[in-house]
Amino acid sequence: MGLASKRKGRRYRCWQKLFLALIGFPLAAGLLLVFVAIFRAVFVHQQNQSVLHILNNQVMDKIDESQITQRAERLAGALKIPSVSYATDNQEKEALLQLHQYLETNFPLIHSATFIKKEVINTYSLLYTVEGTTKGKLPYLLASHLDVVPVDPSTWEVPPFGGKIINRTYIYGRGAIDDKSGVLGIMEAVEYVIQRGHRPQRTFFMAFGHDEEISGNRGAQELAKALKARGVDRLDFVLDEGFPLTKNLIPGTDKHIAMVGISEKGTATLELSVSGNPGHSSFPPPESAIGILAAAVARLEENPQPSLLGKGPESATFKYLAPHVSFFYRLLYNNMWLFSGLMARQMERVPLTNAFVRTTTAITVFHGGIKDNVVPPSAKAVINHRVHPSQTVAEAIAYDRKIISDPRVHIRVKTFREAHPVSPFGLDCIPFQMVMISIQQVFTDAVVVPAVFIANTDTRWYLSFTKNLYRFLPTVIMPEDVSRYHGNNERISIQHYHEAVNFYYRIIKNADMLIDQVPASTTNNDDEEL
Structure with a gap:
């Protein structure tokens, strides 16, 4: 009887071990995974921007809407110029020169300011140097491009190079999104700064390539060479086109999502x-x-x-x-x-x-x-x-x-x-956090997140200048409008364009606010710094 009980006990323990091996341990591991997942979901922390308390505590100003119509009309005028890139060395080059003249005519303060230097690089690209009042700090660069992709007019509801403003709401034309709104948005912001009688503290560049849509070999690459030739081999950050703000694209929130490209x-x-x-x-x-x-x-x-x-x-x-x-x-x-x-x-x-x-x-x-x-x-x-x-x-x-x-x-x-290196985006990265706050100051409900940009930009030509390269298009595109990007009936709303101008204005102002946080320039001679 005692021997039988021992055998029964051994069999029970064997079944117990088998149960634990087959069910108990996996079940416990599964429960642990569930607990960890729920814990991480409940106690997730919002990314703070404590390092930028300077920006959070400032009295913030924006560009008012008193000239919103005039700015929209200037963009519409630029969209009438068919600066199309078809292939390498196959472009509407006369249209590019016409666009140069249009910018000079419509932004007189920029082109007459003694602290701004305009250079034409490789015949068709533009480089503007905005000399700040404070010397010895690393400059930054705002990039965009002058050219647009080809278009089939028969598939559009409005003339693609008509520069039409429809119902006082939308500005239609090839380049409205990609990327004449970037070129003119940057210039409108700088023109506004000068109009107010101000001059930026920090030195920065406006670099507008003429062939981004066909690789940038003749444009942004030559702009980068021009900077190198004058001894500029380091930049604090580069900001170029990228994702627009979107809504209802990523599930779980009804807020605008602003994805800032940290790689490409x-x-x-x-x-x-x-x-x-x-x-x-x-x-x-x-x-x-x-x-x-x-x-x-x-x-x-x-x-x-x-x-x-x-x-x-x-x-x-x-x-x-x-x-x-x-x-x-x-x-x-x-x-x-x-x-x-x-x-x-x-x-x-x-x-x-x-x-x-x-x-x-x-x-x-x-x-x-x-x-x-x-x-x-x-x-x-x-x-x-x-x-x-x-x-x-x-x-x-x-x-x-x-x-x-x-x-x-x-x-x-x-x-x-190869894919671009990943730019820093942590709490200790001042340029990324500054871009983030600039977005939130204009698009107040936006959730700003780092992301991989799925297309290609001119940033590749500036990879050697800085590790801080960011890609963002400061306008709102709904999911139903995504097909307009390089597609038919490209447009931008007047209000969204106004917000784009405000974004670039906030970048300039916020960059000045953080001047004490900016690394020193490697150039010693202030007179020849740029």
């Missing part, structure tokens, strides 16, 4: 080609060059690059958002380590949010065939990747080769550029 996706353009033998279409081979290449391209579309959500700077986007969303989304956003897979599956359903998840793959060109009744001797396709900051170009191409898995498909790298 890389890019890789690949040519895929297949060679075959030409022949008569009456007795075709089992597989043609077009068929082989089409199958390869289809595999790339069916098997997108892997999700990298939460492995790059976009994790900070959701961390900054977490204090401002409902509890359910706070649970997700503040626990990317646990829910990134679930979030990625939801985000990849929409092309725009999918771009935050991974390296994207776009088939942009496909060529094949020479005659209706001839089996084509070859076929070519062009693939454009926008490379996530957590992935290298080489890794993206290796993934392509693995998915295509066909030695008959040759891959040639046409152009590539």
